[in-house]
Amino acid sequence: NAGVTQTPKFQVLKTGQSMTLQCAQDMNHNSMYWYRQDPGMGLRLIYYSASEGTTDKGEVPNGYNVSRLNKREFSLRLESAAPSQTSVYFCASRGQGFTEAFFGQGTRLTVV
């Protein structure tokens, strides 16, 4: 079972470059999330999507945009990367009701 799949796994960007992180889930989940993980700060929510066609800001949305392309896919875009966006990015999804979130393998992004 694939679960939540993120691409790429690693990426190095130069300051000012743009890129899109891809996320897809095959569990027919409605809700999808993008988090960033930084040492000593846990996971912080960037954006989330409760269903196809809806997105909303989380705790740290500045510098990011998202697209919920369909029920399966939720992408995160950095329009102009900054060193402060160096982090590990996790995508997650969750079904309805009393369920937990399922996480992807993560993308380690370095902005130089």
Next chain:
Amino acid sequence: AQSVSQHNHHVILSEAASLELGCNYSYGGTVNLFWYVQYPGQHLQLLLKYFSGDPLVKGIKGFEAEFIKSKFSFNLRKPSVQWSDTAEYFCAVKGTTDSWGKFQFGAGTQVVVTP
């Protein structure tokens, strides 16, 4: 606003020692509670979860957690750790009325088990 506090950032212990990780939360309503584990280089995996009922929850790999509503706590325990328990542990909270499922995570506790 929701917040989650994990008491220890780093814990080092020997194999066979007992482990207890503290988690306190702040939230004005009923909550669902979770402990996730992240092994080195891997993604977060669910250890256990509490939604309702018995406040003592048993999870995978011998872990358990106790929900104490009066103390807003959900501490994780394991009676005897193994080297393979070396990982980072995250406590997470979600409000039950939050249909969007926004999870609030603690900062994490890095656990190192020495042989």
